[in-house]
Amino acid sequence: MEPNTKRESIICLFDVDGTLTKPRNKISDDMEDFLLNRVKPLTKIGLVGGSDFQKISEQMNGDSVLLKYDYVFPENGLISFKNGKETCRQSIQRFMGEEVLQKFINFVLKYLSTVTLPVKRGTFVEFRNGMLNISPIGRSCSQAERDAFEQYDKTHNVRKQMIDALKAEFPDIGFTYSIGGQISFDVFPVGWDKTYCLKHLEEDGFQEIHFFGDKTHQGGNDYEIYSDSRTIGHTVKNPEDTKETLMKLFNL
Numbered sequence: 608m609e610p611n612t613k614r615e616s617i618i619c620l621f622d623v624d625g626t627l628t629k630p631r632n633k634i635s636d637d638m639e640d641f642l643l644n645r646v647k648p649l650t651k652i653g654l655v656g657g658s659d660f661q662k663i664s665e666q667m668n669g670d671s672v673l674l675k676y677d678y679v680f681p682e683n684g685l686i687s688f689k690n691g692k693e694t695c696r697q698s699i700q701r702f703m704g705e706e707v708l709q710k711f712i713n714f715v716l717k718y719l720s721t722v723t724l725p726v727k728r729g730t731f732v733e734f735r736n737g738m739l740n741i742s743p744i745g746r747s748c749s750q751a752e753r754d755a756f757e758q759y760d761k762t763h764n765v766r767k768q769m770i771d772a773l774k775a776e777f778p779d780i781g782f783t784y785s786i787g788g789q790i791s792f793d794v795f796p797v798g799w800d801k802t803y804c805l806k807h808l809e810e811d812g813f814q815e816i817h818f819f820g821d822k823t824h825q826g827g828n829d830y831e832i833y834s835d836s837r838t839i840g841h842t843v844k845n846p847e848d849t850k851e852t853l854m855k856l857f858n859l
């Protein structure tokens with residue numbers, strides 16, 4: 608890329624966990640220095656993470672992250688910050704409406720009341736800002752119970768069967784279902800993946816939107832934005848690889 612690239616026309620968007628930081632770690636001083644002092648003078652920079660702002664802030668050395676990066680998009684962009692100011696905030700209840708949401712939750716509770724498992728604990732529906740997290744065993748189970756449920760589910764397909772039942776009951780509700788962890792599955796509106804943040808960039812007229820992520824394979828949470836026609840996707844293995852990719856891209 609030309610060294611005199613116009614900063615206003617290009618943006619580099621970064622996934623956080625695994626891309627700028629080691630998984631569940633803080634960004635290293637070296638990586639932060641590189642991004643802010645070598646990359647930022649050449650391109651706008653933004654963060655798009657699946658987790659909430661508090662988690663992003665912890666990993667990126669505190670709330671000053673809002674001033675260091677031109678854009679910060681927690682929860683895939685349901686919350687949006689531009690130049691340190693909040694510009695947008697979306698939630699599942701605002702989007703779906705109470706009536707629909709409650710019909711859905713009531714069905715979930717009814718369905719779960721018919722499911723018998725080796726053990727069952729509490730907190731079966733966790734209401735988050737941008738999604739419902741549903742756990743047949745209950746989120747308050749112990750680590751040993753969590754591990755046991757994961758094994759049990761591999762042969763009994765409790766979560767898969769429940770998702771099939773939800774799809775059959777609510778064919779037009781517009782939800783996506785994702786089994787990402789051990790004991791639960793996530794439910795969120797179609798399109799509320801990382802591509803959601805791109806709508807906040809529309810009016811800023813970028814000619815190139817580069818995205819860097821480590822989970823760009825199908826099923827990974829970077830897949831949709833990585834393969835979106837509006838972005839130029841870069842798969843990276845870890846923060847060091849992100850740095851190398853940026854050095855090649857900007858001739859650093």
Ligand code: M1P
Pocket residue numbers: 740786787788789790791792793
């Ligand atoms: O990151 C993957 C998943 O991790 C947790 O799942 P579980 O508690 O089932 O292991 C949840 O935070 C879930 O939302 C998330 O997708």
